[in-house]
Amino acid sequence: MLLIDCPYCGPRAEIEFAYGGEAHIVRPAADVSEAEWEAFLYLRDNTKGVLAERWRHSHGCGRFFNALRDTRTDRFLAFYEIGTPRPETGEAA
Amino acid sequence: MSGVFRLAGRGRIDPSRPVAFRFDGRLIRGYAGDTVASALLAEGRHLMGRSFKYHRPRGPVSAGSDEPNALIGVGEGGRYTPNLRATQVEIHDGLVAVSQNRAPSLRFDIGALNTLAAPLLPAGFYYKTFMWPRGFWDKVYEPLIRRAAGLGRAPEAPDPDHYALHYAHCDVLVAGGGPAGLAAALAAGRMGARVILCDENAEFGGSLLADAYSRIDGLTAMDWVARMVAELERLPNVQLLTRCSAFHYGPHNMVALNQRLTDHLAMPPADMPRERIWQVRAREVVLAAGALERALVFEGNDRPGIMLASAARTYLHRYGVACGRKAVVVTADDAAYRVALDLAEAGVKIAAIADLRPVPGGTLVEAARARGIRILPATTIQRAHGHLRVTGAELAPVGEGGAVGKGRAVACDLVLMSGGFTPSLHLHSQARGALRFDDALGVYLPGEAIERVRSAGACRGVFALDAVLRDGVAAGLAAAGGENGPEWRVTRQDAPGTGGFAGALPRRGPGHLALAFVDFQNDVTAKDVKLAVREGFRSIEHVKRYTTTGMATDQGKGSNVNALAIVSNVLGRRPEEIGLTTYRPPYTPVTFGAFAGHARGDQFDPLRLPPMDGWARARGAVFEDVGQWRRARYFPRAGEDMAAAVARECRAVRSAAGIFDASTLGKIEVAGPDAAEFMNRFYVNAWTKLGVGKCRYGLVCRDSGFVYDDGVVGRIAADRFHVTTTTGGAAGVLNMMEDYLQTEWADLDVWLTSVTEQWAVIALQGPRAREILAPLVDGLDISAASMPHMTLREGSIGGVPMRLFRVSFTGELGYEINVPSGQARAVWDRVWQAGAACGLTPYGTEAMHVLRAEKGYLIVGQETDGTMTPGDVGCGWAVSKVKPDFIGKRALALPAMNAPDRLQMVGVLTDDPLSMLEEGMQLVAAAHIPAPTSAEGHVTSSYFSPALGRSIALAMVKGGRGRMGTGLYAPCLDGPPLKVTLVDPVFYDPEGARLNG
Numbered sequence A: 001m002l003l004i005d006c007p008y009c010g011p012r013a014e015i016e017f018a019y020g021g022e023a024h025i026v027r028p029a030a031d032v033s034e035a036e037w038e039a040f041l042y043l044r045d046n047t048k049g050v051l052a053e054r055w056r057h058s059h060g061c062g063r064f065f066n067a068l069r070d071t072r073t074d075r076f077l078a079f080y081e082i083g084t085p086r087p088e089t090g091e092a093a
Numbered sequence B: 001m002s003g004v005f006r007l008a009g010r011g012r013i014d015p016s017r018p019v020a021f022r023f024d025g026r027l028i029r030g031y032a033g034d035t036v037a038s039a040l041l042a043e044g045r046h047l048m049g050r051s052f053k054y055h056r057p058r059g060p061v062s063a064g065s066d067e068p069n070a071l072i073g074v075g076e077g078g079r080y081t082p083n084l085r086a087t088q089v090e091i092h093d094g095l096v097a098v099s100q101n102r103a104p105s106l107r108f109d110i111g112a113l114n115t116l117a118a119p120l121l122p123a124g125f126y127y128k129t130f131m132w133p134r135g136f137w138d139k140v141y142e143p144l145i146r147r148a149a150g151l152g153r154a155p156e157a158p159d160p161d162h163y164a165l166h167y168a169h170c171d172v173l174v175a176g177g178g179p180a181g182l183a184a185a186l187a188a189g190r191m192g193a194r195v196i197l198c199d200e201n202a203e204f205g206g207s208l209l210a211d212a213y214s215r216i217d218g219l220t221a222m223d224w225v226a227r228m229v230a231e232l233e234r235l236p237n238v239q240l241l242t243r244c245s246a247f248h249y250g251p252h253n254m255v256a257l258n259q260r261l262t263d264h265l266a267m268p269p270a271d272m273p274r275e276r277i278w279q280v281r282a283r284e285v286v287l288a289a290g291a292l293e294r295a296l297v298f299e300g301n302d303r304p305g306i307m308l309a310s311a312a313r314t315y316l317h318r319y320g321v322a323c324g325r326k327a328v329v330v331t332a333d334d335a336a337y338r339v340a341l342d343l344a345e346a347g348v349k350i351a352a353i354a355d356l357r358p359v360p361g362g363t364l365v366e367a368a369r370a371r372g373i374r375i376l377p378a379t380t381i382q383r384a385h386g387h388l389r390v391t392g393a394e395l396a397p398v399g400e401g402g403a404v405g406k407g408r409a410v411a412c413d414l415v416l417m418s419g420g421f422t423p424s425l426h427l428h429s430q431a432r433g434a435l436r437f438d439d440a441l442g443v444y445l446p447g448e449a450i451e452r453v454r455s456a457g458a459c460r461g462v463f464a465l466d467a468v469l470r471d472g473v474a475a476g477l478a479a480a481g482g483e484n485g486p487e488w489r490v491t492r493q494d495a496p497g498t499g500g501f502a503g504a505l506p507r508r509g510p511g512h513l514a515l516a517f518v519d520f521q522n523d524v525t526a527k528d529v530k531l532a533v534r535e536g537f538r539s540i541e542h543v544k545r546y547t548t549t550g551m552a553t554d555q556g557k558g559s560n561v562n563a564l565a566i567v568s569n570v571l572g573r574r575p576e577e578i579g580l581t582t583y584r585p586p587y588t589p590v591t592f593g594a595f596a597g598h599a600r601g602d603q604f605d606p607l608r609l610p611p612m613d614g615w616a617r618a619r620g621a622v623f624e625d626v627g628q629w630r631r632a633r634y635f636p637r638a639g640e641d642m643a644a645a646v647a648r649e650c651r652a653v654r655s656a657a658g659i660f661d662a663s664t665l666g667k668i669e670v671a672g673p674d675a676a677e678f679m680n681r682f683y684v685n686a687w688t689k690l691g692v693g694k695c696r697y698g699l700v701c702r703d704s705g706f707v708y709d710d711g712v713v714g715r716i717a718a719d720r721f722h723v724t725t726t727t728g729g730a731a732g733v734l735n736m737m738e739d740y741l742q743t744e745w746a747d748l749d750v751w752l753t754s755v756t757e758q759w760a761v762i763a764l765q766g767p768r769a770r771e772i773l774a775p776l777v778d779g780l781d782i783s784a785a786s787m788p789h790m791t792l793r794e795g796s797i798g799g800v801p802m803r804l805f806r807v808s809f810t811g812e813l814g815y816e817i818n819v820p821s822g823q824a825r826a827v828w829d830r831v832w833q834a835g836a837a838c839g840l841t842p843y844g845t846e847a848m849h850v851l852r853a854e855k856g857y858l859i860v861g862q863e864t865d866g867t868m869t870p871g872d873v874g875c876g877w878a879v880s881k882v883k884p885d886f887i888g889k890r891a892l893a894l895p896a897m898n899a900p901d902r903l904q905m906v907g908v909l910t911d912d913p914l915s916m917l918e919e920g921m922q923l924v925a926a927a928h929i930p931a932p933t934s935a936e937g938h939v940t941s942s943y944f945s946p947a948l949g950r951s952i953a954l955a956m957v958k959g960g961r962g963r964m965g966t967g968l969y970a971p972c973l974d975g976p977p978l979k980v981t982l983v984d985p986v987f988y989d990p991e992g993a994r995l996n997g
């Protein structure tokens, strides 16, 4: 069970959180092309390595936040607030 | 002492405490401290079970948790547990154990005929044979396989015990309480770190439990262990757990332990859990799992009386049991010489030590030679003789280049084998640590770790006792962040073993190895493994699945390395090029009860009760589960079945009035200056123009354009909406709202609050609803003119604050009275009393469904399946054409979302009004189409309508709205297809006159 460091509450067990999928997926305006909308809906990187992803502390403060996690090791490299840019980690995405 | 093979004055059993138990009905005597295996061995009995596939007679090959053969059933009734390892089951008075997989008896087993068929049952036999003819599978093959497969039997009564779950945090978790683990725990404990030390055995000591030779600080090994445990017990920051296996290593150092609390007790306290799962979050983990001796692979190596050399040493020193009178030792490792010396000293005759190595040497070999034990260098075992017990070993010389000479038989009743020691990598591997092959030791060792974990002692290839202790201290200090640790002087010890062997032993001539077992528990032979490789399986993972080697509950503890070596030899590739199969949890089997813990029966899932649950129970309602909610389904009167009760409830609502507990509706309050803008963006509908005091049916889509949820929304104030959701969708809708609000629309000033539990909802529906309600609402004018359909008023009812919605899910004049849950029952009672004179009738969810289906109202999740647009379900009217954006807008404009042949919601009438369709039925174009064919649609809802006096159904049909009046067919499993006609989905009062009354 992952140990997740909620930026608002501190470290809590994974069981308190809901996973929110890949982060930094920009929702396009309603006048984009079909291909762009399809990409927004369905295309994800499926990263083997450092992935920016969303979590919600659903059984805690209720806040969404972002995390950088290495999908090979499950190690978290950073936790950061929604709306802030992906932190530099020196590791390739 | 009882047991002719018991040696007085030896072992750690308590001779002053005799214990009697039953095995296969026979009374067996042993002593406190015995296991079932040691007590049976003390009587000279090795035969304890039959094997999985061939029903071969089997005895214990080990003395611990790695046992693949001696699997027994223990306990009676609901406490019966199958497949326990006799080598671990501690005896107590009254214990009842049985052997498994034999019929009619352990000594004579019909299934053993399978052995004769062994040449016909090669690897992949089932895959190859049972594929054809197809029809044979159900009638012939599967019943046969089911009867033959599986070990033991499942208990037939509910488990009367309870099981506990405990979360714990520590600085250092030490898994394994042998010399390395004890040293690590003490080193960390003295630093003040919070330490948990666990061991699967009944007492700490690990390999030292079977070591009568070594001396530490002048003490015998077990006296030193006692001193260590005593000091650890005095440290308040150290927790010691015996009978506790670390069986699962999860991410971020979350390690699961399984502690067995009562199985070893004759009279356990009634309130004590049988087992406890510990979920330990450890800052650092030290693995001190030790190493397991490898079996040798030769013809007949599974006969009872053939065991690991180290096991015989454990039975001697821990249980005071000699495993035989005359032993042949076959080894490729020095450690077996110590076993031979110990047994000889205890009076067991050592017929010979056959050493696979050409020139065995070293102090242990010299000591054996000095004792007069016959040592045969460069000698292998060709086969074992005997059936229910080994009677002899055929030993043969191995010449230059591996050529095996002619063998000769040596009589014995015990064969001890040692292929060297395999470090236990399971937990390190579960933690996704890398493995590396060590050429010098010929085994895999832990490589780079991912978690905060380090291995110490034999599990990382450190075998000499003094080095093991230093390694344990170093690991403990590193984990606790210290520099100075305890030191001990090992004053006597054996040099670590050299050599070792893996794979099938060399043979004379073209032996087929059909009964040379690699995996005892799954009955996988060397021949099976070789065959798999010859048939083209190159990956060790594929060989594992094809042959099932290493897939038994022992997790390949004794077999993986031998299987790997065989594959390596056949392919001519080095073991490290082939790799090991993935180790999977659990390290040892864990009972289902322990996993379930308290989550069983009523505790399995929270039960949510709506406020009128007690009223409904008192009325004799029949209930149904809706998610976690328990809801009244119908209220039968004496003599009524469900159909009669539901029909009566429906008629009451249509002719007078019905009362219904709708409190399970999800409710969310959306408030704030930007509440209307939020609603505009979230729902497909437009909200800006919805006046205060007005309601609107709202529809939620995902950004994929597919319907997600629906519900009536009321505007309480300019900046406040009372949102309702489906019963099942409440949590999901709130999460989705929060998602968009927090991550997409940070510009909006809106607050979202779940009020599902705060507002109870009393639905009052029917032509006389207003007449009943009007006198109850305090000073509120609810006349048709003042409060038309789809409006809401705030007020009070008998002094209780109220949000009154005039809405209907029945098609009748109706109200939904929202009151605080704590006062809802009182309000319900007042309405109920007021309605008595008007024929007010309680109705349940079943009538609610019928009434809504008569009106063609969809239920999200019943008519929709996650691929339906608002237009598909006839709600295109709800979608705003003018809003610049809302969730789903772009997707709804995609051509595919507007294709004319999409499934569309329609009504369906069977040509025979009394025929009932079944929900889920497919609808096809013609009465007789040869299968396979594609469906034109499917039935989503089907009821008998009391109002229409006939069956009605809703369905999703391709281009359905353009096919009104046309016919389709519903194929039936048991009869001719039913002819149906597509109609408008609103069956009753299509003008809505009653609704607006």
Ligand SMILES: [Zn+2]
Binding pocket: A006, A007, A008, A009, A010, A057, A060, A061, A062, A063
């Ligand atoms: Zn939080």
